[in-house]
Amino acid sequence: MRNLGFLLQKEFRQIFRDKTILAMILALPIIQLMILPWAMNLNIKNINLSIVDNDHSSYSQQLITKIGSSGYFRIISADRSYKEALEHIENGSSDLIMELPSGFERNLVREGKQTIGISVDAINGSKASIGGAYLASVISDFNANLAINEIKVPDYNTKPTGFMEITFSNWYNPLAEYKYFFVPGVLVLLLTMIGGFMTALNIVREKEVGTIEQINVTPIKKWEFILGKLIPFWIIGMIVFTIGLLVIWAVYGITSLGSLPLLYVVAGTYMIALLGFGLLVSTFCESQVQAMFVAFFFILIFILMSGLFTAVQSMPAWARIISGFTPVSHFIKIMRMIMLKGSGFSDILTELGYILTFALVLNALAIWNYRKTS
Amino acid sequence: MEEKVIVCKDLTKQFGDFYAVDKISFDVSKGEIFGFLGANGAGKTTAMRILCGLSYPSSGEATVAGFSVRNQQESIKKNIGYMSQKFSLYENLSILENIEFFGGVYGVSRKDIRERSDKLIQDMGLQKEAKKMVGSLPLGWKQKLAFSVSIFHRPKIVFLDEPTGGVDPVTRRQFWDMIYDASASGITIFVTTHYMDEAEYCNRISVMVDGKMEALDSPANLKKRYATDSMDEVFYKLARGARRSGD
Known part of the structure; x- marks a missing residue:
């Protein structure tokens, strides 16, 4: 225990002396949380639309105005022909073409139906499909309004048609803002970076400089050395987490719906798991370059597979299994549950169990693989 | 009979089919300055790392301060000091902080750390530098400091792996004065070196060639045996037959 005291004293002295690291610890949460949620936005807006209006009637004008005012589309050109509009798609200035045929208004009034051509640039798959769907929904809305405006002549030969209307209510995130979904994820990203990289690099640095050999020749016990490295970075992780929570409260007005102590318990457990990962990497690597690459390789996979950016549910089965084997995915899930839904301890028990298992296994492997005598 | 602090049999x-250290046997007595010579790659550092409990022997037996290098490494570590080829104090800690840390983990009490480090700083004339980062000191001072730290907890034996590599002659001389002082206080010195003038300072020296111990005696006896008056010549005659070279 005495040794641990000396180790911690030394470690904190070194950390506080390294101004670059210290600045990173403070700046990282603030900058990441200020920038990422705005930039990483999956709500699709500003879809560039080219319109070919062959009808020039009042109905076609109404439809175009409606689309323009929906807020999702930017009408970048009104073209005389489909061919002309296609050029905008080809040079990338347009994402969608809507072609209104001549006789649009006449057919709508006389025959009660009209086909509209929509062409989509599908290179950016999600933008294309979402843009197409938005456009379709704006048009169907236009359609419904038309029906209401129509003066109905009672027609006793036709049966009344059933009308089904669907309404949505968004739970936990009423405006379906991507920010709310993403912000808890950025907090996870922060802890992952600190836990995964900092310990690994710190220990491997001692290997490179040769001081670890000096440590190995002292009576310091294995667990003392490892705790001496874990504790300082755990504390740093919790500080960063706290700064992060303050930033999202100040900037986005997001506070956790669920219990804050529970949030800390989960974050603390997760930090131990990630520190264990960093330690394990450090026991295998001889240089900081190696450690950086190995840690980066895993953390990139962890983050991309975790459901931070994309929904785990829509991954293929094998990918969902990999995702289950990353501690990050469980932590993100819990963070969203506690922060956005206000879930309690019993709701997150299974996921917390997974994180705890990661913490135990990774640290046990690290201690087992760290050798004072080779 | 004198007390043996290192007994090696x-x-x-072995690394694969390469014998880094090949059946070496020797004893070192308490308070002795034992020189461990050999060309680069002869196996000195490997042997020393086994004796310090940093590496497992493949076969054979050795005891250091009465503890076996096979399974009592952690007990050995309490009783020795070690200064490696690579400078290994923390460069981003001050002189006092380094002393405090290494003294502390060897179990020296906080009070003793304070008293001894005050005296040490005085003796070395480092009063002005005590709070400076170790990384900013010149190499000679670093080496003297590393040696002082390695014997700060008053170990039974101190292992020095090429402690004076790259150090100027004046500092080397001062370094050896410190070694003599430590030896006089009862600490056994186990030192490797490439400088033959330093070999002359040792009570006994051994010469390793290709992992084997080719000679072991006092410098005077070795010179007599090889009919020469310089250690350089003795070393040359022994090491000439080496097939391994380089680190």
Whole structure:
């Protein structure tokens, strides 16, 4: 225990002396949380639309105005022909073409139906499909309004048609803002970076400089050395987490719906798991370059597979299994549950169990693989 | 009979089919300055790492301060000091902080750390530098400091691996004065070196060639045996037959 005291004293002295690291610890949460949620936005807006209006009637004008005012589309050109509009798609200035045929208004009034051509640039798959769907929904809305405006002549030969209307209510995130979904994820990203990289690099640095050999020749016990490295970075992780929570409260007005102590318990457990990962990497690597690459390789996979950016549910089965084997995915899930839904301890028990298992296994492997005598 | 602090019998370290250390046997007595010579790659550092409990022997036996290098490494570590080839104090800690840390983990009490480090700083004339980062000191001072730290907890034996590499002659001389002082206080010195003038300072020296111990005696006896008056010549005659070279 005495040794641990000396180790911690030394470690904190070194950390506080390294101004670059210290600045990173403070700046990282603030900058990441200020920038990422705005930039990483999956709500699709500003879809560039080219319109070919062959009808020039009042109905076609109404439809175009409606689309323009929906807020999702930017009408970048009104073209005389489909061919002309296609050029905008080809040079990338347009994402969608809507072609209104001549006789649009006449057919709508006389025959009660009209086909509209929509062409989509599908290179950016999600933008294309979402843009197409938005456009379709704006048009169907236009359609419904038309029906209401129509003066109905009672027609006793036709049966009344059933009308089904669907309404949505968004739970936990009423405006379906991507920010709310993403912000808890950025907090996870922060802890992952600190836990995964900092310990690994710190220990491997001692290997490179040769001081670890000096440590190995002292009576310091294995667990003392490892705790001496874990504790300082755990504390740093919790500080960063706290700064992060303050930033999202100040900037986005997001506070956790669920219990804050529970949030800390989960974050603390997760930090131990990630520190264990960093330690394990450090026991295998001889240089900081190696450690950086190995840690980066895993953390990139962890983050991309975790459901931070994309929904785990829509991954293929094998990918969902990999995702289950990353501690990050469980932590993100819990963070969203506690922060956005206000879930309690019993709701997150299974996921917390997974994180705890990661913490135990990774640290046990690290201690087992760290050798004072080779 | 004098007390033996290192007893080494047929100690061997094998990497694959390469014998880094090949059945070496020797004893070192308490308070002795024992020189461990050999060309680069002769196996000195490997042997020393086994004796310090940093590496397992492949076969053979050795005891250091009465503890076996096979399974009592952690007990050995409490009783020795070690200064490696690579400078290994923390460069981003001050002189006092380094002393405090290494003294502390060897179990020196906080009070003793304070008293001894005050005296140490005085003796070395480092009063002005005590709070400076170790990384900013010149190499000679670093080496003297590393040696002082390695004997700060008053170990039974101190292992020095090429402690004076790259150090100027004046500092080397001062360094050896410090070694003599430590030896006089009862600490056994186990030192490797490439400088033959330093070999002359040792009570006894051994010469390793290709993992084997080719000679072991006092410098005077060795010179007599090889009919020459310089250690350089003795070393040359022994090491000439070496097939291994380089680190």
